[in-house]
């Protein structure tokens with residue numbers, strides 16, 4: 001999506017379902033991520049989040065990594081990020097991921113994250129991103145809407161800001177298709193998983209009671225038997241040796 005079109009779709013006061021003013025949901029998702037990916041994230045000193053939006057998932061990165069870059073092209077979302085995260089170890093960059101990856105050397109001890117970004121990119125943009133990550137030779141974690149979950153269609157119908165033409169690609173980004181795209185760019189899918197069995201608005205509501213955090217984490221084991229219930233699917237990639 002060209003940047004002006006992106007600014008128009010992700011404009012001020014739109015997609016408020018993505019807005020969180022605390023890190024509880026983000027921390028819950030990060031816990032599920034660490035249960036899915038066997039890597040030790042504490043060895044990475046810099047987390048770079050591509051397409052940070054209004055910071056829905058950034059809270060946990062900011063808590064768990066000594067240095068964090070939030071990359072986001074939408075002007076209005078940049079304003080929200082600056083209001084939420086005014087702290088010295090966070091750098092907020094108004095940029096597309098293409099510009100950022102082209103113009104900045106990536107520290108060796110970095111790890112990339114992106115949440116709900118890939119289905120907003122064209123295949124060419126994804127190729128550019130994956131190739132740059134291959135060159136940087138650092139791991140990358142992508143979280144996308146689970147195409148098997150029928151409730152996402154309901155969400156598309158209920159939220160007037162969401163347009164099918166901007167969102168439909170999530171259905172095409174299956175495990176097999178993305179694994180192929182990674183592979184073509186010299187990345188290897190080392191871990192894959194589904195997570196968050198309750199719809200995010202219900203999860204957020206439940207998490208208002210802090211004692212429900214542990215039961216909700218336990219409930220997530222249901223994803224093994226009910227894969228279509230999970231709201232997200234996760235891809236963890238590394239550069240292919242010798243690619």
Ligand SMILES: C[S@@+](CC[C@H](N)C(=O)[O-])C[C@H]1O[C@@H](n2cnc3c(N)ncnc32)[C@H](O)[C@@H]1O
Pocket residue numbers: 001006010018050051052053054055056057071072073074077095096097098114115116117120121125
């Ligand atoms: C669906 S939102 C997800 C935001 C956030 N990660 C979340 O899950 O709440 C997609 C975000 O990607 C950003 N985006 C779109 N194209 C981008 C690009 N080429 N590079 C970086 N970010 C981009 C949009 O501005 C938007 O904030």
